[in-house]
Amino acid sequence: MDERTSAILAKYPRGHRDCLIPILQDIQEFFGYLSEASLVEVGRYLDLPAGKIFGLATFYNQFRFEPAGRYHIRLCHGTSCHVSESARIIRELEKILGIRPGQTSRDGMFSMELVACMGACHLAPLIQVNEVHHTSIKPEDLKDIIDSYIHGEEE
Amino acid sequence: MFVKIEVNNKLIKARKGETIMSALESNGIMIPSICAMKDFTPTGACRMCVVEIEGKQGLVPSCSEPVNEWMKIKTHSPRVIRSRKTIVELLLSNHPDDCLYCDRNGSCELQGLAEDLNVRERRIVGKKNKYKLDHSSPAIVRDPAKCILCGRCVRMCDERLAVFTLDFINRGNSTIIGTACNKDLNFSNCISCGQCIMVCPTGALFEKDCLPEVEDALHNSDKNVIIQYDPSVGVALAEEFGLKPGKDISGLIHAALRKIGFDKVFDTSFAADLVTTELSHQLVARKKQKVKKPLLSSCCPAWIKFAEQSCTDILSDISSCKSPQQMLGAVIKTVYPGISGFDPGSIFSVAVTPCTAKKFEAQREEMTKKGLSDIDAVLTTRQLARLIKLYGIDMSQVEPEIADEPYGVRSSSGKLFGCAGGMTESVMRTLPWAAGGKDPEPSRIAELRGIKGKKEAVLKIGKTSYKFAVISGLANALPVLETIRAGTCDYDFIEIMACAGGCINGGGQPIGADENVVKARMKALYGLDEKEIIRLAQKNPKICELYDDFLGGPLSEKSRDVLHTTYSVRKVLL
Incomplete structure (x- = not known):
């Protein structure tokens, strides 16, 4: 068992399922994402099947299941951005990076996340x-924005 | 306590506290529904069962709303019907329209609803679902594109099996049903019991097809194709041919299988007798050694997989006996060549089972020796029906035949293995003999019959008494397993069956069986037992022959080599 996960879990009473979301939030804050191993650990601690925790966590936009990239891109799709055609921005970025919101590019450079309003x-x-x-x-x-980060990295 | 409610301008009586749907059903009014399951908590997810209640603004789901005195209900008003029809149209809008090629063509509930609600045009056009087919499991195929998110599989897996493999993933219109971390099924903790298939209204879940392999073997003149079928298949197959549930058509199955071209037709019940004798001797030996913990049954491969991933601390208490299917498979590949002259490599061994987990079991590493698998292909009851239809056999014209010797000979105890409790009943008939005493007169052990989740019985042999428990429906096993861990369990033997009611209600049986059908199948098996002459496993002459000529005796070195297996810890996402 990972000691850092244990330290987070130790702050909460064992077997109290109502602590699930705060625990997941703490783990994500510390590690940047929820790993398979951490889901299993949390499940053991709270006596919950990993599948149920995964089901719950995927319900919320805030949880990620892959480590964030070096450049974590948050795309706003709140009301104002939506009427300003943020959907096209999202589609275009998906095309450029070859990933979807919640995912991280293979080289670990970029990750995408949809947020409600900034x-x-x-x-x-x-x-x-x-x-x-x-x-x-x-x-x-x-394209230029992404390129500027790639070039910034090369220099 | 009764209350009066008004339904479609007529007064009807309803029990206080029951749901509108159940009140309507007992008064002969059928309400369509997708997500509702008998004996499960209602979720009100599909909204198919909505009714109009006077004074309420919106339509109300009848599956979850309790009745109230003087409630005025309209069950088939234009508004209600329009709403139901729209739901079906919406479900169809993104559904792949490949009904003709679908595994569930003809037994699909969505198809049925579209028919019942007279959906005759494509009013709503949506983007078709596109998901990868999950072929990874040796037993179950998942096609998320056909899933209509009713959640029945989730509830079955959670509430009856307590395995918790499936859950809703994501939210809104990107919701899918999947396993932990959305892995493929064979990486998950799925135990392949197939109960999710039984409750799936569409073709989103179905069993792996191995008919092509069987057909290839049948057409290969170098292969000797041997088939065995499970007792639960004999009493359920009739339903696939439109006959009344609870009719044993074993004789017709023998004849049909021969017509298809199988070289030998054997009965898995023979191997059930073999399991009974081996298990009884194990039990006697364990009692002599004064082992405190109970011996656990090993005939249900779904339970075995569950144990290997979740009960690793009690693996050593599970009987090492292979399941009947695998025992017979092993005997066919090791002993039978000596009798028949078949080359072991030329034998293609097929098993027909009521179970999808047997497909998983057949491909376990432990079930292959020197490159020869005990069983080469496993068909479910449904797939056997398909094979019979494929070969154009008219079951109503077939004359019954008997199975081939030697492994077609069985005691009626062997047949009982199909019901939860049947194995225990069979062991109780053989145990006195295994303990060195006389054979008992087989009598009906009432407390082991029926479809209850937990049953108990006690057998006294001289001064020793044996305490038995029978668990069916894996969720019912959890409290008992806890008592074993705590050291407070006083049973000597526990039979555990993953499916409620045992193999007769397995995941490979005809779709759409309710409790009454399961009871009818059970009755048929017990009925068989009452009429037979050979009712004890140890009285099966071919079992005696097998021991005398080849194995030596129960639990002999040879027996252990051929009939027994081992279990190992499985690492899966729990």
Whole structure:
């Protein structure tokens, strides 16, 4: 058993299923994602089958099941971004990176996540790469944005 | 306590606290539903069973709404029918339209509903579901594209089996049903019992097809194709040909199998007799050694897989006996060549079972010796019906025949293995003999009969008494397994069957059987037993011959080599 997972679990009473979501949130905050092994550990601790925990965790957008990439891209699909055609942004980025929201590219460089609203509706549509916001973007801007990160890495 | 409710302008009586649906059904009004399952908690997910209740704004699902005094219900008003029809149309809008090629063509509930609700045009056009077919399991194929998310498989797996393999994954219109971490079925903790197939309304879950292999072998003149069939198949196959449930057509099966071209037709009940004798001797030996923990049965491959992944601490208490199918398979490949002159490599051994887990069992590593598998192909009852139809055999014209010697000879105890409790009853008839005493007069052991989840019986031989328990429906086994771990279990033998009622209700049986059908099959097997002359396993002359000529005796070195197996811990996502 992973010691760091045990340390997180130890903060919660054993077998209390109502602690499931807080535990998963803590694990994700620490590791950046929920691994298979951690689901099994949590299941053992709370006496819940791993399949049920996975079912619950996939219900929520906030949980990831792959480690985040070096550049974690959050795409807003809140109301303002949606009416500003964020769906096209999402599709275009999926095409460029070859991954879908929740996934991480094979080289570990990029990962995608859909979020509801980042509170910058007047700048819609927007994406956030790690801590940097790219605002009022168009689908055709994405290639350059991604390239700038790849080149930044090479230099 | 009764209450009065008004249904379609007529007063009917309903029991207080029951759901509207159950009240309507007992008054002869059929309400369509997809997600409702008898004896399971209602979920109200599919909304097919909605009715109109005066004073309520929306339509109400009758499967979960309890009756109230003076409730005024309309069950088939235009609004209700329109709503039901729209649901079916929506379900069909993204459903793959390949009914003609579907495993469940003809037995599909969605097809039936579309027919009943007179859906005759494609009013709603959606994007068709596209998912990868999950072929990974040796027993069960999953086609998520055909899944309509009723959740019946999930509830069956959770509530009856307590295996928790399946659950809803994701949310909204990207919801699918899948295993932990959405892995393929063979990486999951699925025990292949096939009960999910039995409750699936569509073709989203079905058993692996091995008819082509069997047909190839039948057409290969170098192969000697030998087939054995399970007692539960004999009493259920009739249903596939439109006959009344609970009719034993073993004689017709023998004849049909010969017509198809099988070289030898054997009865798995012969091997059930073999299991009985081996198991009885194990039990006597265990009692002599004063082992405190109970011996656990090993005939149900689904239970065995469950034990290997979840009960690793008690694996050593499971009987080492192979299941009847595998025992007969092993005998056919090792002993039978000496009798028949067949080359072991030329034998293609087929088993017909009521079970999908047997498909998994047949491909276990332990079941192959020197490159020869005990069993080469496993067909379910449904697949046998398909094979018979494929070869154009009219079952109503077939004259009954008897099975081939030597492994077609069986005692009626062997037939009882099809019912949960039958194995124990059979062992109780043989145990006195195995303990060195006289044969008992077989009598009906009432407490072991019926479809209850847990049954108990006690047998006294001289001063020793043996305590038996029979568990059917794997979820019922969990409390008993806990008592074994705690050291407070005082049973000597526990028979565990994954499916409720035993093999007669297995995952390979005809689709659409309710409790009454299962009871009818059970009655047929017990009925067989009452009429027979040979009713004890040890009285089966061919069993005696097998021991005398080849094996030496129960639990001999040879027996252990051919008839027994081992279990190992399985690592799966739990």
